[in-house]
Amino acid sequence: MGTAATGREDQMTAHRESSHKSFRLEGGFIWFVAQDWWYHNQAHSDFQLMKEVSRLAPVLVVNSLGMRLPGQATSTNPRRRIWRKIRSMTKLLRRPLKELPNFHVYTPLMLPIYGSNGLLARLNAALIRIQVRIVARLAGLNRDAAIGVTIPTAWPVVAPMRRSALVFNRSDLHSAFPEADGAWVEGLERMLLQHSDHVLYVSHELMLRDEDLVGERAFFIDHGVDLEHFQREGSVHPELAGIPNPRIGFFGGLDDYVVDMALLEETARSLPEASLVLVGDATCSMAALTELPNVHWFGFRNYDEIPAFGRGFDVALMPWLDNEWIQHANPIKLKEYLSLGLPVVTTNYPEVEPYRDHLRVARREDFAAEVAAAYEDPGDAEERVRFVRQYSWTGRAEALLHLIGNN
Template sequence: MFQRPQHLLSRAAASYRVVLFEEPLFPQDQAGLPRLDLREMAPGVQVATPLLPPDWDEGRRDAALRELLDDLLAGQAGGPVAVAWYYTPMMLSFSGHLQPAVTVYDCMDELSAFRGASQGMQLLERRLMQRADLVFTGGRSLYEAKRGLHPSVHLFASGVNADHFAPARQPQEDPADQRDLPHPRLGWFGVVDERMDLDLLRAAAERRPEWSFVMLGPVVKIDPASLPDLPNIHWLGMKGHGSLPGYLANWDAGIMPFALNESTRFISPTKTPEYLAAGVPVVSTPVADVVRDWGEDGLVAIASDAEGFVAAAEATMARPRAEWLPRADVRLARISWDGVWAGMDALIHQAHAARGTDPSPTPATSLTL
């Protein structure tokens, strides 16, 4: 997956030495544990994945994670951490002793509403809000929910790398695993989890057995056996980010069949502008941010049930590109990831100035948790 964190961190690496400390994994082979697996995600971005024994309790895990984190940072040149950038409050349980110059909370979603979320997440988020200098939100609904909880909350809805998806607007070789699927093809790429309305997907496929529903991405936190098993729904698994334009170029529509529940109440899907950048018309269920940011402008078709979803897909596939694509391009030009990062970086430098610190003379460390 190459989404908001990857886009932002790869750009941050132009100014910072970026260390991404991931959530731990628990391998069955416990030889040499605990330890960190280190790799480079992009130039200047080091990814550290903690590996811990699966049978340790929470206290022992946090102690080990703190020690692994301290050892990792001790080996970083450039002095103390200039920016601690949090994506989940849960990381505060073992990193709260750090004293970065600036603390950022980039809130992409209401994680406490997700399936399996820790009961302590809301408490840790309150503590993180107290420590943070800046809070960024990944969508309008999240901004409205968080802006009263901190004096410096800023809306940064997800951007788009339009150049990456632009090749899909021209003929591309059809990937082998979808080459023989009949048109029209309606496609999805992304994580398949409790946020997807599998009943709606099944019902739409039943109503149009001649359509091909192409589903790309990993199945997470739900039983794979719960996926609708119909001849015209094709679960093709995870694909590399670089291969997506080849798939999209051969789709007739992009679909976002999100369930309407607590886990989708605040989402602002990154795939919305990515579909449009690929020149693919989009149909979605009425997720609040999609409706307000894209549906009201007629750039995404909206439907709340299977019958309406099918009708909306038929209508949006029939629309000439010239009717909607130029307007979409105007919007896309305003939300590049370069622009999103530039706005964030300016606020981070203001926060440094307010604290009397300056990360610019040397490649300071930015720690992402």
């Protein structure tokens, strides 16, 4: 296994050297992400892409501008969400990764104004725009930087900004987010679809939906996986030592608009001999799950800890809801599970099609039975690892830079 791992690392290095020789992004890249570096999962595509791009040019990641003001009627744990965003703002401009000195992260000071295009909203956009321009210069970017947008609420900020190219990273159907004003967000998405030089997709279903509006500006980039981070070889997290096998697990955000929490509960009840391990922050009550004796919830954990938890799973779970969000999504989690060599059981969604030979796709009523079958017959872990090696983030970043270079 040591020889295989070394070969994989050499291949990644070769990819990066090739990128350095072939692509240049003279002005740098400003990227308005849909997450926050300081409290969300750092495996998200925005962060992974920009980490790779920063090997070639200065990058400024602008943390999520949000899509709604947290409140009792619109979100769970609103006080906690407001407080963590305030703390994020206090961090100002930082370079969080010593090994990537060109990778900068910034959370702008902003007013919580959503669902409006009025005077205050325009002033708020101008305030954010001024901050971003100043901070971009401090980070070594010039006025011809390319701009990327994942969060649709960045449109009023970037619309008048000078740039070499505008890229809309259409990674999700944000207007289907149940806690936001869908019609307002859809309007922002439409502006980005109309005015961007390139529109990136990870979902063929969403790409097809936008085909008439986007045309030849569409580019299917797909998600990658951090192959160095999610390696099968390595230690199991020590906190799993006292939890009996078989362990069926999930890592990532436990969001009740994406994850079928009732299905998790039903699975734990149906398989009392299995330990259900959950690793991730929750945006909903976990009481119904944690009261079960075979459920173990570890809450939010740093990105560095996630592979060690995953290595302790006997089966990895993807229990998605059947809603519009998931129908147009492509969860990165699948490739991370496969990179760890884990057998995977998932509910059905369109983007799972290319992976059907490497996992189990279950109907909701058969989910627990398929999980049990997976830990009884886990299949070939090495084959899963070999399959997913083609999906490096280096390759995704190279494709993005090539696209921008041909702008």
